[in-house]
Amino acid sequence: MFERPPTQAEQFETLLRQGGVHIERIYGPVSSPSEVYDQPHDEWVALLAGEAELELEGATLVSARMGPGDTLFIPAHQRHRVRSASADALWLAVHLPPR
Template sequence: MTPELFNLFAQLPVTGEEEHFQCLFESDLVRIERIVSDGQHSAADFWYDQPHDEWVMLLRGEAALEFAGGAQQVLRPGDSLHIPPRCQHRVAFTAPRTVWLAVHVFG
């Protein structure tokens, strides 16, 4: 079997009202996904509250994450962030054609 080449910037999907999530790899312990955002943000009353670690890297565009308590973190290309379990957060802002790499670690 020959490994399949994939370019994170190739064939970016056209997004609508929702961000586009594409699973690139998944096992019992980890899920790696590409996220394409195009101006989306979380609803004012919505918080991600995940029971597992997440590591995100912004590859293209610009975004801001907001955390419970009011802190905000702006991300630019090359910036990465570890989000520990139960760290409530939401997407405050995304620029057009923003591309993320997210790694979810289960266990």
């Protein structure tokens, strides 16, 4: 889970996909803001290593700085993006089936 090859860009690896649940490991740097995600499902993320900053859109723009052990629940259709992530960033992301 914690071993990962050096990379210049964010990498996504599916660990499990079953019954509408999708669990993935995400690692590597994000040096400029990612695309904006608007997903039809809930997502729970845990930052296992490194540092990252997420941006959540809503009535006001919220920025969340994360460190190792921090978690975040992102409800379906909550527009969000990764503003930055360190080279050693390692995430565990759980995508739940649409409600």
